Amino acid sequence: MCGIVGYIGTEDAKEILLRGLEKLEYRGYDSAGIAVVNDQGVHVFKEKGRIAELRKVVDIEVEGTVGIGHTRWATHGAPSRINAHPHQSESARFTLVHNGVIENYEQLKREYLSQVDLVSDTDTEVVVQLMQRFVDDGKRVEEAFRYTLSLLKGSYAIALVDKEDVDTIYVGKNKSPLLIGVKDGVNVVASDAMAMLQITNQFLEIMDEEIVIVTRDSVTIKTLDGTIVTRNPYTAELDASDIEKGTYPHFMLKEIDEQPFVIRNIIQKYQNEDGTVRLDDNIRQAMKESDRIYVIAAGTSYHAGLVGKQLIEKLAQKPVEVHIASEFLYNMPLLSENPLFIFISQSGETADLRGVLVEVKKLGYRALTITNVPGSTLSREADFTLHTYAGPEIAVASTKAYTAQMAVFTLLAVDTAKARGIELDFDPIQELGIVAAAMETLCDQKDALEKIAREYLAVTRNCFFIGRAVDYYVVLEGALKLKEISYIQAEGFAGGELKHGTIALIEEGTPVIALATQEHVNLSIRGNVKEVAARGAYPCIISMEGHHGEDDTFVIPAVHEHLTPLVAVIPMQLIAYYAALHRGCDVDKPRNLAKSVTVE
Numbered sequence: 001m002c003g004i005v006g007y008i009g010t011e012d013a014k015e016i017l018l019r020g021l022e023k024l025e026y027r028g029y030d031s032a033g034i035a036v037v038n039d040q041g042v043h044v045f046k047e048k049g050r051i052a053e054l055r056k057v058v059d060i061e062v063e064g065t066v067g068i069g070h071t072r073w074a075t076h077g078a079p080s081r082i083n084a085h086p087h088q089s090e091s092a093r094f095t096l097v098h099n100g101v102i103e104n105y106e107q108l109k110r111e112y113l114s115q116v117d118l119v120s121d122t123d124t125e126v127v128v129q130l131m132q133r134f135v136d137d138g139k140r141v142e143e144a145f146r147y148t149l150s151l152l153k154g155s156y157a158i159a160l161v162d163k164e165d166v167d168t169i170y171v172g173k174n175k176s177p178l179l180i181g182v183k184d185g186v187n188v189v190a191s192d193a194m195a196m197l198q199i200t201n202q203f204l205e206i207m208d209e210e211i212v213i214v215t216r217d218s219v220t221i222k223t224l225d226g227t228i229v230t231r232n233p234y235t236a237e238l239d240a241s242d243i244e245k246g247t248y249p250h251f252m253l254k255e256i257d258e259q260p261f262v263i264r265n266i267i268q269k270y271q272n273e274d275g276t277v278r279l280d281d282n283i284r285q286a287m288k289e290s291d292r293i294y295v296i297a298a299g300t301s302y303h304a305g306l307v308g309k310q311l312i313e314k315l316a317q318k319p320v321e322v323h324i325a326s327e328f329l330y331n332m333p334l335l336s337e338n339p340l341f342i343f344i345s346q347s348g349e350t351a352d353l354r355g356v357l358v359e360v361k362k363l364g365y366r367a368l369t370i371t372n373v374p375g376s377t378l379s380r381e382a383d384f385t386l387h388t389y390a391g392p393e394i395a396v397a398s399t400k401a402y403t404a405q406m407a408v409f410t411l412l413a414v415d416t417a418k419a420r421g422i423e424l425d426f427d428p429i430q431e432l433g434i435v436a437a438a439m440e441t442l443c444d445q446k447d448a449l450e451k452i453a454r455e456y457l458a459v460t461r462n463c464f465f466i467g468r469a470v471d472y473y474v475v476l477e478g479a480l481k482l483k484e485i486s487y488i489q490a491e492g493f494a495g496g497e498l499k500h501g502t503i504a505l506i507e508e509g510t511p512v513i514a515l516a517t518q519e520h521v522n523l524s525i526r527g528n529v530k531e532v533a534a535r536g537a538y539p540c541i542i543s544m545e546g547h548h549g550e551d552d553t554f555v556i557p558a559v560h561e562h563l564t565p566l567v568a569v570i571p572m573q574l575i576a577y578y579a580a581l582h583r584g585c586d587v588d589k590p591r592n593l594a595k596s597v598t599v600e
């Protein structure tokens with residue numbers, strides 16, 4: 001959460017910083033700010049709201065070839081101009097942007113800053129005031145920076161500029177992502193490479209508890225005790241067009257439409273020439289050796305994990321537990337003797353998962369991360385990584401990453417089955433190919449789904465989703481998609497569970513979206529539909545070809561019964577998209593949310 005950029009080069013920094021922040025807006029968008037540095041000093045512009053609001057207050061006359069910027073998702077202090085970054089020290093000598101949470105900021109304030117009037121309610125301001133305090137006490141700037149960071153508990157990615165040395169950006173990192181982009185005579189700082197792709201595709205990773213001193217011509221990495229670290233840059237394999245909307249009105253719609261391509265891409269990346277699945281031998285071995293798999297995830301990735309459990313248990317016959325990351329640490333189940341942990345995360349940065357991963361590693365267990373961002377924290381810190389190859393997902397509501405995660409789970413389950421000598425009557429490559437084609441058919445039915453959204457959801461206050469067996473997991477995702485972007489109160493339920501309480505909420509006209517893709521529960525889910533209809537609900541039945549009814553609202557093309565979630569979710573994504581659109585919501589950037597949840 002929160003995005004950081006920095007630039008030191010030869011061009012005017014303003015537009016580069018603003019464009020970079022626009023690319024990072026998915027990380028938080030309740031306020032934003034930049035600091036432009038020139039010989040006259042450090043000029044700070046900040047505003048509540050989106051980058052578009054910030055643009056209105058930036059003085060175009062102010063020019064400078066150095067600068068830092070920030071887009072915020074508020075944790076400490078309301079989203080306001082005063083709490084927006086950059087923050088400055090009392091004398092305005094130091095200016096700083098920060099992503100993360102300083103857990104001990106109250107204590108630091110008491111211990112070191114009792115004489116300082118802090119102007120914001122943020123944890124961040126403490127850091128910049130500490131810099132000033134230690135420099136006033138006689139420390140050199142770099143020394144003060146390392147000392148300040150050594151006092152911080154929690155997570156941070158920081159960029160700092162000094163009015164008295166306008167040719168340097170000081171950078172530090174612990175647990176929050178931050179990269180340095182390098183080029184001749186120009187260096188940049190970014191929370192995500194995509195923010196600075198227009199400048200360079202060469203990036204240097206920064207490890208936790210390292211600082212970087214960035215000038216136009218040099219990048220010096222040091223540990224907090226001052227030891228120099230050498231590291232080579234890597235090439236960011238990102239295509240600038242992947243992070244543009246193109247002709248689409250929203251990233252979410254583009255990303256929904258990309259799903260057939262993503263599935264085909266996954267097939268290609270994980271296929272041997274003879275058509276069998278290709279996975280890392282070490283992952284196969286770890287899956288084979290473990291006596292139980294623990295899947296840890298949050299949000300949409302958790303929903304993919306539930307489907308993953310079905311796939312691994314059904315195909316590889318290995319027991320799987322799926323846990324919400326934020327609960328796992330505080331309510332850890334009794335673990336088996338030889339567990340393997342699978343962390344599923346689109347971003348690879350989710351703090352709740354990282355907390356569990358750190359603990360799991362301390363306990364000496366092995367971990368596999370399934371992620372869309374291979375260089376991410378969760379990927380680096382796990383023993384193994386499986387890449388989901390979905391391409392950058394920009395819309396806050398996850399769509400293509402979810403189906404990609406399930407496709408990768410399919411291949412992992414089949415590979416594990418094979419390693420265990422289990423004969424399967426299921427060719428994943430062929431079946432995923434059928435899924436990709438069915439996805440295409442669904443993406444071509446936008447008009448029908450838009451009509452459903454209008455008919456059922458244009459004015460409603462709430463909506464229930466029901467499903468049984470694996471359809472239950474898909475309706476959880478359908479409900480999450482709808483609520484997060486349309487603000488309709490939407491809940492997913494196991495079909496049989498509704499009458500144990502929630503049915504009390506059904507009123508005349510309450511929309512109930514029922515998913516029926518599974519033959520063995522087809523009759524029972526239809527029975528549940530009748531129960532709610534008898535109480536006035538307005539049911540919408542989404543079923544699968546082969547066992548659909550004449551009056552079903554929408555019929556999905558048939559795919560293998562193990563893979564129905566990959567296609568059944570598409571109507572749900574599109575219904576949510578159109579419902580949000582009809583209600584005038586900001587589809588790609590829903591209120592209160594951020595794409596990457598890097599605070600616990």
Ligand code: M6R
Binds near residue numbers: 347481
């Ligand atoms: O990057 P991750 O997959 O770890 O993110 C987990 C959740 O924050 C994420 O899936 C969230 O629920 C999305 N907004 C759902 O659309």
